[in-house]
Structures are given as structure tokens and as C-alpha cells.
Amino acid sequence: MPEQRDYFEEVYEVVRLVPKGRVTTYGTIARYLSLRAGARMVGWAMNGCHNRPDVPAHRVVNRIGVLSGKHFFGGPTIMQQLLEDEGVHVEDDRVVDFKKLLWDPAVELDL
DNA sequence: AGAGTGACTGGCT
DNA sequence: GAGCCAGCCACTC
Numbered sequence: 661m662p663e664q665r666d667y668f669e670e671v672y673e674v675v676r677l678v679p680k681g682r683v684t685t686y687g688t689i690a691r692y693l694s695l696r697a698g699a700r701m702v703g704w705a706m707n708g709c710h711n712r713p714d715v716p717a718h719r720v721v722n723r724i725g726v727l728s729g730k731h732f733f734g735g736p737t738i739m740q741q742l743l744e745d746e747g748v749h750v751e752d753d754r755v756v757d758f759k760k761l762l763w764d765p766a767v768e769l770d771l
Numbered sequence: 772a773g774a775g776t777g778a779c780t781g782g783c784t
Numbered sequence: 785g786a787g788c789c790a791g792c793c794a795c796t797c
Contacts (some may be wrong), residue, residue, distance in 0.1 A: 685779085685780095686778070686779055686780085687779065687780055687781095690779085690780090695793095696792090696793080697792085697793050697794070698779070698780080698791090698792050698793055698794095699778095699779040699780060699792085700777065700778085700779050700780090700792065700793060700794080701779090701792095701793060701794060702778080702779080703777070703778035703779065704777075704778075704793090704794065704795080705778095706778055707777095707778070709778095717778080720778075721778090722778075722779060722780085723779070723780060723781085724785085724786095727778090728778050728779080729778030730778085731778085732778060
């Protein structure tokens with residue numbers, strides 16, 4: 661299997677920049693990297709994050725703050741526990757105060 | 772080559 | 785907030 665990396669690496673790099681206790685979305689990453697592929701591919705990129713040691717994929721949720729990828733962490737509660745451990749409250753698979761915790765590189769990095 | 776699928780999103784109801 | 789629909793692109797069969 662050839663290396664898909666390309667934008668994969670870029671996605672991982674951005675995700676690694678997400679501060680502890682903050683979250684971001686697939687669409688935000690996609691727009692920031694100007695991925696023609698779209699948000700779906702960001703999710704697919706995260707699918708390969710298991711090869712990466714330092715990719716906090718649990719900080720990446722969908723646009724409404726739902727932990728859509730929790731099932732891919734080897735368990736339905738792993739992702740939530742990781743977030744709770746960082747001070748991010750999760751209720752009914754949704755991030756509490758999601759809008760306030762949202763981290764947008766285009767904004768936080770002041771571009 | 773065509774159809775199905777998905778860790779998504781925006782718009783509308 | 786929640787549900788439905790259409791657009792989106794890479795990947796698999």
C-alpha cells in the first residue's frame with residue numbers, strides 16, 4: 661500500500677497544534693489547509709492517525725461538537741475520557757460549551 | 772468503469 | 785437542537 665500521507669501529514673500537523681482542553685472540527689482543518697478533498701477526507705486522514713504517536717484525534721470533532729469518531733478509539737468511551745481528562749466536559753457524546761472550546765487555526769494563529 | 776460507503780458540511784424545515 | 789437532503793472526494797469491491 662502506497663503512502664497516502666500528502667495532506668495526511670498536514671492534517672496531523674494541524675491537529676498536533678490544538679491546545680490541550682480545546683477542540684477543532686474536520687471542516688475547520690479542511691478549510692485551513694485548503695483541501696479540495698473536503699472535511700470527509702480529514703476524517704479519513706484521521707483513520708490513519710493510529711500510526712502516528714502524537715495525534716490527539718480526540719480533539720477533533722464534527723461541526724456540532726459530537727464525538728463522531730469515538731468508536732474508532734478502540735472503545736466508545738475512550739475519546740470521551742481523554743477529553744474529560746483534559747478538562748473538556750462531554751455530555752451525551754457532545755462537547756459542552758463546544759463553541760467556546762473550538763480552536764480555529766485561522767483565528768488562533770492570527771492569519 | 773460504476774456503485775456503495777464514510778471520523779463531514781451547509782442549507783432548509 | 786434535530787432531521788432530511790444534496791454536494792463533496794478518496795477509497796474499496
